[in-house]
Amino acid sequence: MMKYLLLTACLLAGIIACNDDTKVCDVDVRTPVRVHFTDTLPNGISKDTTMPKVTLYALGKDSIYRKQTGLNGLQFTLDRTADSSRYYFQTDSTRIADTLTFRYHRQPHFISAGCGVVMYFNLDTVFSTNNVVTGVQVNKSQVTTGNETHIILLF
Amino acid sequence: MKRILSFFFSALLALPAITRAQSAKKDSVREVTVAVPAGISLGVDLSRFAIRYFQPYRTDATINLDARFMDRFYFASDISYNNTSHRDENYRYRSSGMSATLGVNYNFLKKNVPRENFIIYGGLRYGLAFFNYEIPEYRIYSDYWGNVRGNFPSTSQLAHWMEMTVGIKVEVLKNFYLGWSLHERILLNGGLAKKDFPPLIIPGFGKGYKRSAFDVQYSVSYLFPIWKVKQVVRL
Numbered sequence: 001m002m003k004y005l006l007l008t009a010c011l012l013a014g015i016i017a018c019n020d021d022t023k024v025c026d027v028d029v030r031t032p033v034r035v036h037f038t039d040t041l042p043n044g045i046s047k048d049t050t051m052p053k054v055t056l057y058a059l060g061k062d063s064i065y066r067k068q069t070g071l072n073g074l075q076f077t078l079d080r081t082a083d084s085s086r087y088y089f090q091t092d093s094t095r096i097a098d099t100l101t102f103r104y105h106r107q108p109h110f111i112s113a114g115c116g117v118v119m120y121f122n123l124d125t126v127f128s129t130n131n132v133v134t135g136v137q138v139n140k141s142q143v144t145t146g147n148e149t150h151i152i153l154l155f
Numbered sequence: 156m157k158r159i160l161s162f163f164f165s166a167l168l169a170l171p172a173i174t175r176a177q178s179a180k181k182d183s184v185r186e187v188t189v190a191v192p193a194g195i196s197l198g199v200d201l202s203r204f205a206i207r208y209f210q211p212y213r214t215d216a217t218i219n220l221d222a223r224f225m226d227r228f229y230f231a232s233d234i235s236y237n238n239t240s241h242r243d244e245n246y247r248y249r250s251s252g253m254s255a256t257l258g259v260n261y262n263f264l265k266k267n268v269p270r271e272n273f274i275i276y277g278g279l280r281y282g283l284a285f286f287n288y289e290i291p292e293y294r295i296y297s298d299y300w301g302n303v304r305g306n307f308p309s310t311s312q313l314a315h316w317m318e319m320t321v322g323i324k325v326e327v328l329k330n331f332y333l334g335w336s337l338h339e340r341i342l343l344n345g346g347l348a349k350k351d352f353p354p355l356i357i358p359g360f361g362k363g364y365k366r367s368a369f370d371v372q373y374s375v376s377y378l379f380p381i382w383k384v385k386q387v388v389r390l
Contacts, residue, residue, distance in 0.1 A: 020210050021362065022241055061299065080295055080303045108295070108305055109351045113364070116245025117293040119303065120351075 021113035035074040035151040051091040059086045080119045096131040190383040193223040198376025212241035219374050226386050229260040235359035246293035252286020254359025272326035280318040284358045287311045307352040314357045316342045330378040338370040
């Protein structure tokens, strides 16, 4: 019995070794920037916060978020065709909008035989006008397929 | 062919019984040394042709060489060729190259009769591949920003690895052998697999974007008996 099991295991191992990886894309190919909202209280303590009606779009492009309620962060893609991106960002329709600016290096990366190439970004500088946003912190400068928070916006 | 297959599988299934019998007789048998024919064995790995069925973008060929130089030791070498050409909506890929491995196999079986020609072996090898590869075009899709096109230019690359193997080899006709073997390979220059554009296939190794590769070979080979080696035989 053991002999047959071993033989079967060997044959299965052989077939697995031969599988066609170009046919399967089983990893997340999105590389979005993840932004988190943080409110700084008068006593200096920071806490997570949500914004009432968020609007976000890249300048000259369509909306990514349009008056979306109850968001505590953002997730959006940077421009793959240029080394900087600028975004119109409004936390509430009654408040003045800010402009978020991202400057970065792009790095194409072959992610798998089935998925092909994705674009990684390495953030150099991120800044904002200070109408509502009071500060920008870069939490992680490498933007890849990982699930990390890259930017913390302070209010 | 039927006879060859039945011989092969019979030999495979009989192995545990043979090894048990050997250990039982350990204290009661007499050992003598005789000179038996040995030489260079030249073979072809048939599984490389089967790979094309599972991975149509690959064309592979592997020649197996081994030479018995002591009772239970063999020099062993594989010479491989690979050509890879893949195209889909995400990217195009081309590569070609050669590789060679060199090492030693050790026969675990003690012989009961001088011309009992089958072995179960384990081995260790060093492999070296030289190849070039390129991605003439890739595309990154984005509904929001638009699609991006790019390429990765033709690059020459060396890869080297250590390889552990176990296998079986059986003489089915005079000097004519069939055998299969399992191979586990570990890339020594593992940084190659972590590059932004790693190779899809490393000749003789396998998938180039992984640091280790498992492989199965099924080979047919012919022994050219050129010299003799002294073999311990249990009577």
